[in-house]
Amino acid sequence: MPKHFRMIDTARRNLTAIENSAIDELLAGRIGRREFLRHGSVLGLSLPFLGGIASALGLDTGEARAEGKPGGTVRAGIATPGGAIDPVTYYDSGSYQLVFQTAEFLCVTLPDLTLKPVLAESWAPNDDGSVWTFKLRKGVKFHNGEDFKADDVVATFDRLADPSGSSNALSVFKGLLSKGGTQKVDDHTVAFHLDAPNGSFPYSVSIDNYNAVILPASYKGDYEKTFEGTGPFRLESYTPKVGASFIRNPDYWGEKALPDRLEFKFYGDVQPRILALQAGEVDLLDAVPLDVSQVVLNSPDITVLRVASTAHRQLHMRCDMAP
Known part of the structure; x- marks a missing residue:
């Protein structure tokens, strides 16, 4: 057996059937490096681990990092x-661009659509994808000095999934996560008990759901x-x-x-x-x-940065009459 396959075989021994299926798809050539990284990151496999598997197969991980100098003011x-800025109810870019400077998500989406851990260090589903368990980062504090813990995550998603409230994320969580479905396991572990199995749930608690920033359990508005x-x-x-x-x-x-x-x-x-x-x-x-x-x-004095986006235009056509 080639050395790189022995390394992969060793790494697979502690993975679940769902996690191993991503490697099977890669080995069979049914998915490429990008799809493998995206699929694996959703399942909670770390990017270094996924990159190691891809590198063992001679696949470029495409990692790059921007550099800069500290100091100064960016305008x-x-x-x-x-309107009034409230992460629970806001819906416009002017609001969330401010909130994103001060509040964070459990995870964020990278340009290649893989998920990067932020306030969550790792996550994994049960066998059928109906329960997702997130391990939270330790040693994190809110600006007011309070420790970040599981209670804050539970309160945040109960608030967002409360049908009696004014959450702008209700459309995301309807049929997916109900109030009370987010449960504390210990101070740094939460389990999301879903209304139905879902294989891409981590995206719903990532920056893709811009209302899902983690707020203190004590948050009352303002x-x-x-x-x-x-x-x-x-x-x-x-x-x-x-x-x-x-x-x-x-x-x-x-x-x-x-x-x-x-x-x-x-x-x-x-x-x-x-x-x-x-x-x-x-x-x-x-x-x-x-x-x-x-x-x-067309301005030579302006640098345009192009990034991947999910923005799209829709063309609505009537289908209740002949052309």
């Missing part, structure tokens, strides 16, 4: 938030006053309809952010945002609509 021009979270930045100031600023969190559990400070300026329309970028009043914009994109794309 961003974004759309004015649509998020704008504190922007409480576990993230790399803390609130410095927030003025509705005007802007917000955040400073680097020196006690952040993970890799420290490079900028000392973030400054967000709110704009009610895209044209003033583009003018602000051209005038040097802001350093970046989040997105530019197609109808005005040429102004940005």
